[in-house]
Amino acid sequence: MQAPCIRGRLRRFDKGELIFGQDDPASGWLELVSGSVRLCHYYADGRRHVLAFYLPGDVFGFDAGYRFASAEALSDGETVWHARDDDKVAMKSRGSGGETGLPLERALRLTENSLKFFSHSTAPQRLAAFLIDFHRRQGLPGRIDLPMSRLDIAEHLGLTMHTISRTISLLCREGMIECPTPQRIVFRRRADLMRSAGIDEADFSTRAMSLVA
């Protein structure tokens, strides 16, 4: 747990609140201090794509000009606002991920990371990869507390809510995970889950943390 790079304005928000909206004029970027946020792009035909979920320590909103997507609070929390030219400052995360570097670099790594989910074509693989990645980022011992709905996950992974629900049930039947409440996932056989997801421990090594571009 490191001290964050707090130099901007602290803002508190409630669950469900709009942090910024698609097409709003963009002014600076944000660092999430507590809570969780989803980033959504809305198409003209009404479809929604969930581009990312942010957790404490994540940075987002590096738009130039206008916001390309909406940032919506999944739970109560706080952000710190940074001016656009504040992005030269190296940061240390308070999150358990322990990422460091320029904010823009960290945002790039996070985004590249999301792309990886789509290298898996089947629903169990894609969901397992998501769960394992989220677990690493959230950093709770042996479990996940999901702040988002099934629909959010579905529209993040390019699947339907039904498939997400079915696949979670499947993983439970196989003894991979337990699901005491819809919002909590407990890992039972995490290594097997990773293997079935086609993820090697090497893919998550220190090297994998310094992602691509």
Place this chain on the structure above:
Amino acid sequence: MQAPCIRGRLRRFDKGELIFGQDDPASGWLELVSGSVRLCHYYADGRRHVLAFYLPGDVFGFDAGYRFASAEALSDGETVWHARDDDKVAMKSRGSGGETGLPLERALRLTENSLKFFSHSTAPQRLAAFLIDFHRRQGLPGRIDLPMSRLDIAEHLGLTMHTISRTISLLCREGMIECPTPQRIVFRRRADLMRSAGIDEADFSTRAMSLVA
């Protein structure tokens, strides 16, 4: 066509050449001057994920520490190498996209853009979105010259080579495109194609150019 920000070393490469390899020590980032490049991540189990295709004016390779993915030349071309702390320099693109901004910002926009393809769940929508985006980036009048194979496209979009091939044939039968050679796509009804892809012109407006984070 603007003068590029050439301050580093020019390097020529041949089709098929490895520009940098996964797990190589990372030293600085690259600007593509001519030719085309694919970025691939190889998993321990042998699977390959094509993370991006780069065209002249694009910047890539902002890894910290080690390369997370390989950059492989799809055609003869040239890159300019930049030192790591060279990324504060604002750039003007020579590509027809006309993007500007910090190199890191541009890399982030490019990456976010790739994520959008997966908001479409069906193969025709996903492929159409890819073709329209590539056309915008390549900037040729009314057509695309594909530097990559069907398999490359498939592993970029999370589909198989067969589905790509079938879907191209389908779009041809529907009169959306023509395919005089496997490497050339000519648009016949671009507006219809965009609509069928669920893309509104607004989704590609100036605002969409300043992507998310």
Place this chain on the structure above:
DNA sequence: CGATTCGTTGACGAAGTTCAAGCTGCGTGG
């Protein structure tokens, strides 16, 4: 002129979406 690589196409089966119904938890109000 074979050999190899890449692309196309058909048949089939597995996987995911759609449609539909029902369940659970929670907040509101009688």
Place this chain on the structure above:
DNA sequence: CCACGCAGCTTGAACTTCGTCAACGAATCG
């Protein structure tokens, strides 16, 4: 305190799509 309604989650059945297997065609290169 319980009845009700609503929103999110789960599950079954029918249908559609895409991946797999297989064969064949086209282009390239020695």
